Amino acid sequence: MRRLTLFLVLIFSLAFAADAAAKEVVAAKVCGPSDCVETHNRDQLALFTDGGAPTDPPSRGGAWYSVRVTVEVDKGQHENFRMAVLPRAGLMRAGDESEGYTWYHLTPSSAKRYQALVANIGAYPPSKLEGVGPPKVRVDEVVLPQRESETAADGGGSPLPWIGGALALLIAAGLVLVLRRRGLPWMRPSEG
DSSP, X not given: OHHHHHHHHHHHHHHHOTTGGGSEEEEEEEEOSSOEEEEOOHXXXXXXXXXXXXXXXXXXXXXXXXXXXXXXXXXXXXXXXXXXXXXXXXXXXXXXXXTEEEEEEEOHXXXXXXXXXXXXXXXXXXXXXXXXXXXXXXXXXXXXXXXXXXXXXXXXXOSHHHHHHHHHHHHHHHHHHHHHHHOOGGGSOOOO
């Protein structure tokens, strides 16, 4: 994920920062299943720094091209980043299966320039494109609701027995008070 973040920061900083001369795209190779186009032309390389807003993955794949962008991060030190570009759909994908994919819209002008760059190259079929459709969910833990017997054991049972017991005590206490005031016939001292 760190490389993807570095790549995205570099690419978008190149597009928007004037002082990014130390970090620049120096080469790009766009490939289909049987042929590739490599460029070192600065005007064409500007295409690879022209990204749009992030977006959700497409629901299904489309004709696409593999892209390897080489960025000079320091004098003589290069980093390579892989992407997939779907010029007709106006989308680009960065990242990989292990770190996850991030999708971006291409600007209309960059989509046209990509189509011109790959005009003589066949595209990979949509079935070979990874990272499309709804994101794959990984379940780490399953939490099931408690069974009723477990709930009762945890003190979560019905309050009715407690209410019934309290009512029985109140009734018994009331009877004791009434009988005490009236006096019990079998408890009266005998006269005589």
